[in-house]
Amino acid sequence: MPIGKDEILRIARLGRLFVSEEEVGPLQRHLNGILEHFERLKRLDLEGIDPFALEEEATGFLREDAVSAWAGREEVLQQAPNREGDFFRVPRILEENEEEVSPDERR
Amino acid sequence: MRKPNTPVIGLEIHVQMKTGSKLFCACSTDYIGAVPNTNVCPVCLGLPGTLPVVNRKAVEYAVRTGLALGSRIGLSTRFHRKNYFYPDLPKAYQISQYDVPLAVGGHLPIGEEQDRKWIRITRLHLEEDAGKLVHSARDGRLGNSEYSLVDYNRGGVPLMEIVSEPELATPSEARDFVSRLRQLVRFLGVSDGDMEKGSLRVDANISLTGPDGELGTKVEVKNMNSLRALERALEYEIARQQECLGRGERILQETRHWDDGKGVTCGTRGKEEAHDYRYFPDPDLPPLVLSRDFVEEQRRLLPELPWDLKERFVREHRLSIEDASVLTELPGIAKYYEKCIREGANPLRAANWIRTEVMRVLNEKRISIEAFALSPEKFCGLLARIETGAVSTTLAKELFEKMVDENLSVDEALKKAGSPSGKVTGDDLRKMVNLVLERERLTVEEIQTGKDAKGKKRSFLCGLVMRESKGQADPGEVRKILAEILDR
Numbered sequence: 177m178p179i180g181k182d183e184i185l186r187i188a189r190l191g192r193l194f195v196s197e198e199e200v201g202p203l204q205r206h207l208n209g210i211l212e213h214f215e216r217l218k219r220l221d222l223e224g225i226d227p228f229a230l231e232e233e234a235t236g237f238l239r240e241d242a243v244s245a246w247a248g249r250e251e252v253l254q255q256a257p258n259r260e261g262d263f264f265r266v267p268r269i270l271e272e273n274e275e276e277v278s279p280d281e282r283r
Numbered sequence: 284m285r286k287p288n289t290p291v292i293g294l295e296i297h298v299q300m301k302t303g304s305k306l307f308c309a310c311s312t313d314y315i316g317a318v319p320n321t322n323v324c325p326v327c328l329g330l331p332g333t334l335p336v337v338n339r340k341a342v343e344y345a346v347r348t349g350l351a352l353g354s355r356i357g358l359s360t361r362f363h364r365k366n367y368f369y370p371d372l373p374k375a376y377q378i379s380q381y382d383v384p385l386a387v388g389g390h391l392p393i394g395e396e397q398d399r400k401w402i403r404i405t406r407l408h409l410e411e412d413a414g415k416l417v418h419s420a421r422d423g424r425l426g427n428s429e430y431s432l433v434d435y436n437r438g439g440v441p442l443m444e445i446v447s448e449p450e451l452a453t454p455s456e457a458r459d460f461v462s463r464l465r466q467l468v469r470f471l472g473v474s475d476g477d478m479e480k481g482s483l484r485v486d487a488n489i490s491l492t493g494p495d496g497e498l499g500t501k502v503e504v505k506n507m508n509s510l511r512a513l514e515r516a517l518e519y520e521i522a523r524q525q526e527c528l529g530r531g532e533r534i535l536q537e538t539r540h541w542d543d544g545k546g547v548t549c550g551t552r553g554k555e556e557a558h559d560y561r562y563f564p565d566p567d568l569p570p571l572v573l574s575r576d577f578v579e580e581q582r583r584l585l586p587e588l589p590w591d592l593k594e595r596f597v598r599e600h601r602l603s604i605e606d607a608s609v610l611t612e613l614p615g616i617a618k619y620y621e622k623c624i625r626e627g628a629n630p631l632r633a634a635n636w637i638r639t640e641v642m643r644v645l646n647e648k649r650i651s652i653e654a655f656a657l658s659p660e661k662f663c664g665l666l667a668r669i670e671t672g673a674v675s676t677t678l679a680k681e682l683f684e685k686m687v688d689e690n691l692s693v694d695e696a697l698k699k700a701g702s703p704s705g706k707v708t709g710d711d712l713r714k715m716v717n718l719v720l721e722r723e724r725l726t727v728e729e730i731q732t733g734k735d736a737k738g739k740k741r742s743f744l745c746g747l748v749m750r751e752s753k754g755q756a757d758p759g760e761v762r763k764i765l766a767e768i769l770d771r
């Protein structure tokens with residue numbers, strides 16, 4: 177089932193991405209291409225194959241619980257679009273159903 | 284089948300684990316009171332090109348909790364990304380576990396003995412905590428903020444989310460469940476379980492069954508910061524839903540916030556998209572594969588579970604359920620009590636004194652038993668004197684104060700209790716003994732006719748003399764004089 181325009185706009189909204197009218201078409205084609213590929217994969221007969229079969233060897237490495245401080249926090253705060261003292265400053269949080277602000281206004 | 288109009292409650296509990304570092308990076312988890320955005324690094328700030336690495340201790344703690352709950356531990360589980368857009372989440376996704384959680388099944392007992400109920404656990408999984416938002420509006424209200432300030436110190440702190448089956452029937456059962464779980468994580472040493480500080484957070488799902496006992500619409504209630512708040516919020520919510528249904532209205536599936544000051548739950552308007560988290564396996568993290576040895580090692584490290592300990596206290600020390608509950612609420616208190624027993628203390632007397640005197644001092648000083656200066660050895664020295672009658676209860680309470688304040692042994696406290704000149708000895712003491720015996724002629728007669736095989740009556744007389752002397756006599760001397768007179 178190919179992705180329609182509404183679906184593109186919904187995905188964009190969830191990711192807080194601004195998608196213009198002209199971008200919808202190409203995005204739709206692109207995402208549908210990916211989904212078609214997955215449809216082909218889904219047709220493969222994988223009966224009896226462990227979904228993790230190829231991952232077992234690359235098993236997770238566990239880190240010891242040791243604390244170390246990072247020296248770069250000032251640099252990060254400095255590069256933030258907005259800071260206030262020790263805090264990152266962000267636009268006010270939207271209440272549900274409130275009007276969406278455009279990406280430019282969010283800065 | 285359930286009856287109509289019955290509350291059905293399920294809980295989701297987030298427990299912050301007491302690791303030193305965060306779940307996926309080496310930043311400190313010690314965020315309370317820390318300068319904002321100091322415990323941060325490229326990993327927990329979600330900077331591009333970084334890779335998360337799982338903290339072994341967090342996995343150990345979660346596995347240990349799962350084992351204590353009797354859950355099945357998954358030897359191969361995975362991490363998913365839970366996507367949502369909110370400034371407390373710098374990556375715009377939270378690393379969590381989705382379809383293959385670390386532990387599945389299990390149960391937690393609530394209620395006492397005869398009406399014990401085992402509430403089933405659905406699952407337990409690992410995830411990272413989010414940062415904290417500070418709102419800048421003058422009245423502090425979210426809706427009126429001009430902007431928000433973000434502190435990522437808490438972001439990435441390891442959490443385990445524990446989900447119960449919807450098997451709790453009343454607000455008080457829900458409260459009991461949370462308090463038993465809190466007790467458990469404290470006994471396991473995996474979390475401080477402090478609801479006020481937010482290291483244990485509870486969300487509740489609640490619905491009322493319909494006319495045929497079928498499940499009704501679920502409402503999620505959040506923002507309850509104490510056991511009391513949880514109970515009140517659920518009571519309010521049950522009444523609200525009953526009223527709603529009584530008026531013939533439908534219950535809206537929504538998330539409601541508990542307002543502790545007003546004592547009401549408030550709906551957060553329309554959230555139809557809020558639950559579209561678009562989970563997918565986190566490609567940055569390989570599956571979490573644990574060996575059987577790893578799991579068995581955690582099983583070996585399990586302490587005696589609090590509900591077993593409580594039953595043992597009742598059985599072995601003949602404590603009431605209430606005494607045993609109080610003594611096993613915190614692992615430190617239970618340990619202190621057990622040390623007293625090993626020192627030879629009378630189990631009932633020790634239980635009583637810890638429940639009343641020791642816990643009163645802890646409350647007054649606002650300290651935990653771990654910070655309590657008086658060792659069980661010294662404390663038992665005092666209990667032993669009460670036992671032999673060498674020290675009266677009244678005097679013992681005075682001595683206890685001194686012992687606690689200056690960390691003294693009972694002998695040191697006795698010495699300090701009066702100046703040496705005030706010491707009652709020799710002829711003065713002999714007079715005092717005679718005075719007491721005069722009053723207690725019946726007891727004297729009983730002792731002299733051999734009705735004191737265990738020496739309890741003798742101890743009783745000794746205690747009376749000690750009380751008469753306000754503790755200024757030497758119990759050994761009192762016993763000697765008593766013997767001289769009684770065995771004459």
Ligand SMILES: [Zn+2]
Nearest residue numbers: 308310324327
């Ligand atoms: Zn970090």
